[in-house]
Amino acid sequence: MKQARVAFEGKIQQAWEDQGRVRLADGRHVDESEVVWLPPVVPGTILALGLNYADHAAEIASQTPEEPMVFLKGANTLVGHRAFTPRPADATVMHYECELAIVIGKPARRVPKASAYDYIAGYTVANDYAVRNYLEGFYRPNFRIKSRDDCTPLGPWLVDVADIPDPMNLRLTTRVNGETTQEGNTRDMIFDVPFLIEYFSAFMTLQPGDLILTGTPKGTVDVRPGDDVVTEIEGIGALHNTIIEGAKRAGAV
Structure with missing residues (x-):
C-alpha cells in the first residue's frame, strides 16, 4: 500500500x-x-547517515567510515513532492542525495538485527541536499548544511514495509532535467537497514514516525535554479523537486 x-x-x-x-x-x-x-509522515527524530555507500565515500572523502557517521536534522528541512528548494546565493556546489528513508512504526529499544523489520512501518524517498562549501571539516555536517529550510524533499509515498520484501536490493536513480546522473543500489550500503535499527536502538528509543535517512551512492552533481530533479527508488516512487534561487540579501538562503 x-x-x-x-x-x-x-x-x-x-x-x-x-x-x-x-x-x-x-x-x-x-x-x-x-x-x-x-511529507508523507509527521516526523519525530530525523537521523541521517553520511558516507554510507563506499563509492560515495570515495567520491567525497577518499575513505570509508568504520562506524556510522550520523547527524540530526530538523523537521523544518522537510518538504513534499513537487516542492521547491532554494539554492543559497553564495553556494559554489549544491548537490542532491537520493536516499532510502526508513519510517519507524513502533517503539524500538535494544532491537537485534534479526527482528529489525518488525519495527519498521515503511519506506519513502528522501532527497537530502547538501551545500558543499558550507562544510566545516572532514565530513562534519553542520546545521547550515543539513538543517536548512526546505532542503530535504520527502515522498511522495509511504510504502508499507510488507510491500518491500527486500529493501537491501533496490535501485536508486536521480535524473536532472531528464538526464540520468546517479545510479546505485541499496545492496551497496556499508551499514544496512537491520544494522542501523540495532545500532540506534542500542542507545536510544526509536519512536513511531522517526526517520532514518540511509545515505546516497556516488553520482552527485551540482544543481542550479531551474533544474528539475527527480530522485527515484525502485518500488517506492519518484520524488520531483525544483531548484529555485535563494534570497540574495545577507544572511538569507
Missing part, C-alpha cells in the same frame, strides 16, 4: 495511490497535480 499526506480544498488529509491516481479519504480520485503534496 502506498499512502501520502496531501492538502486539498483547504484540508490536510491522507491519500492513497490507486491505479495511477490519488484517492482521497472521502473516496474521490484526483490527479497528482491537483493536490499539494506534504
